Amino acid sequence: MTSATEPLPHAPAPPSAAPTVHRTPRWSLPALLAILALAAVLYAVNLSSDGLNSFYSAAVYSGTQSWKAWFFGSLDAGNFLTVDKPPFALMVMGLSCRVLGFGTWQMMLPQIGAALGTIWILHSCVKRVWGHAAATVAALVLALTPITVAINRDNNPDTLLVLLMVGGAALALRATRDGSLLPLLGSALCFGLAFNTKMLQGYIALPVVLAVYLYASRPGWARKVRDLALAAVVLVVSSFWWATAVSLVPADDRPYIGGSTDGSAWDLIMGYNGLGRVLGGEGNGGGGGGGGGGFSGSAGLGRLFNDTLGGQISWLIPFAAIALVGGLVLRGRAPRTDLTRAALVLWGGWLLLHYVTFATAEGTMHPYYTTAVAPGVAALCGGGGAMLLRALRTDRRWAWVLPAALGVTGIWAVVLLRRASGWNSWLWPAVAVVMVLAIVGLLVLRTA
Numbered sequence: 001m002t003s004a005t006e007p008l009p010h011a012p013a014p015p016s017a018a019p020t021v022h023r024t025p026r027w028s029l030p031a032l033l034a035i036l037a038l039a040a041v042l043y044a045v046n047l048s049s050d051g052l053n054s055f056y057s058a059a060v061y062s063g064t065q066s067w068k069a070w071f072f073g074s075l076d077a078g079n080f081l082t083v084d085k086p087p088f089a090l091m092v093m094g095l096s097c098r099v100l101g102f103g104t105w106q107m108m109l110p111q112i113g114a115a116l117g118t119i120w121i122l123h124s125c126v127k128r129v130w131g132h133a134a135a136t137v138a139a140l141v142l143a144l145t146p147i148t149v150a151i152n153r154d155n156n157p158d159t160l161l162v163l164l165m166v167g168g169a170a171l172a173l174r175a176t177r178d179g180s181l182l183p184l185l186g187s188a189l190c191f192g193l194a195f196n197t198k199m200l201q202g203y204i205a206l207p208v209v210l211a212v213y214l215y216a217s218r219p220g221w222a223r224k225v226r227d228l229a230l231a232a233v234v235l236v237v238s239s240f241w242w243a244t245a246v247s248l249v250p251a252d253d254r255p256y257i258g259g260s261t262d263g264s265a266w267d268l269i270m271g272y273n274g275l276g277r278v279l280g281g282e283g284n285g286g287g288g289g290g291g292g293g294g295f296s297g298s299a300g301l302g303r304l305f306n307d308t309l310g311g312q313i314s315w316l317i318p319f320a321a322i323a324l325v326g327g328l329v330l331r332g333r334a335p336r337t338d339l340t341r342a343a344l345v346l347w348g349g350w351l352l353l354h355y356v357t358f359a360t361a362e363g364t365m366h367p368y369y370t371t372a373v374a375p376g377v378a379a380l381c382g383g384g385g386a387m388l389l390r391a392l393r394t395d396r397r398w399a400w401v402l403p404a405a406l407g408v409t410g411i412w413a414v415v416l417l418r419r420a421s422g423w424n425s426w427l428w429p430a431v432a433v434v435m436v437l438a439i440v441g442l443l444v445l446r447t448a
Contacts, residue, residue, distance in 0.1 A: 039115065042152075043115055047104050052108075053156055056093075063091070064097045070094045072254060073087030081256050086196040088242075089160045090157075107155055111155060114162075118167075122166055126382050136382070139382075142378035145313065156368060167186075167187075168190030172213055177339050179219045184230075188234040191206055191235060192236075201273075277363040296365040299360050301360070320381050322388075347380050350376035406438055
């Protein structure tokens with residue numbers, strides 16, 4: 001009998017060991033394609049301009065009428081006022097509409113493509129660490145997360161933001177594994193473009209990405225410092241090129257920057273789209289996000305489980321948390337460069353940083369912001385869940401952990417469904433029965 005703490009098959013083998021050939025299961029690619037097809041249907045069917053954010057639709061239309069409006073993200077082709085976000089997402093949608101004509105489908109085509117790209121990247125990233133089954137679970141969880149489905153049917157910038165951040169995290173993990181410079185520079189570029197999509201929100205996961213690379217990557221410290229210095233240059237340039245360009249244009253020759261208090265992009269970065277989101281008191285705001293934290297209930301660590309956000313994002317957070325802790329314990333004695341532990345820390349840190357930021361934010365907090373939590377939950381459900389399943393089958397001490405995780409998750413799902421009184425009331429008993437059967441099945445599997 002093997003131990004649950006034994007390295008996973010992908011862990012580095014001793015130098016004397018013969019190389020192992022890992023074949024791709026026949027079902028893996030069809031499963032991924034099926035998930036992508038399902039996601040495409042969910043995100044694209046019955047799209048209507050009535051369901052889009054008219055604030056951003058107006059800016060996209062202005063960008064089709066004026067290249068100056070396209071560059072600044074102006075609400076009008078006369079360039080009087082911009083939206084309260086940097087324009088990168090609007091630029092992408094604007095280019096699509098310039099080529100194909102302005103309309104709902106033309107505007108949403110890049111959004112749907114970005115959403116499907118995020119699923120594919122996360123699947124690829126999880127597969128390299130935990131294998132095909134874990135990657136399939138992660139892709140399915142991400143595709144079906146309720147708030148993710150909702151925002152991917154909208155023209156808000158969050159869809160592109162999540163694509164860029166997931167791409168940045170995946171490239172950073174590859175740089176950690178290989179010790180190569182190019183993926184690290186690509187990661188910095190992705191996070192820089194994420195900054196130009198929603199400013200400081202694009203940096204939320206950056207601290208844990210940096211920490212994982214510093215601790216777990218193979219190169220020596222001299223090379224790490226050199227590579228990180230180059231990556232920092234890429235990050236700074238890709239983050240601040242637009243704000244710098246705006247500041248170089250005289251105020252009389254450019255539109256007023258929406259959301260700022262003085263018409264500058266720098267004020268927007270530090271104020272409305274910066275500390276104002278966390279501390280409140282955000283400045284002028286704009287049609288895309290004014291209001292306050294009341295959109296998502298009172299600030300506090302339980303916010304993501306409340307009546308507003310709970311049914312949108314929290315379904316699998318309990319399972320993800322248990323899988324994270326269990327996975328870290330299982331890999332506790334692994335070497336510093338262990339890729340599995342690095343991935344657990346990265347996606348666990350992603351989940352924790354986003355959770356705390358959104359839960360405690362005193363400023364504007366729309367429910368759809370929480371779509372950025374979903375990749376962390378999905379990766380941990382797939383990868384951490386696979387580790388708990390393997391531990392259940394190989395180590396008696398762990399036989400109870402996965403059933404307990406499913407039990408807690410099932411109970412929380414029943415609570416969420418019972419909150420929606422009058423809506424498909426048969427669902428919560430069905431979920432309860434399925435969860436009990438799943439737990440019994442796991443126990444039978446362990447006994448067998």
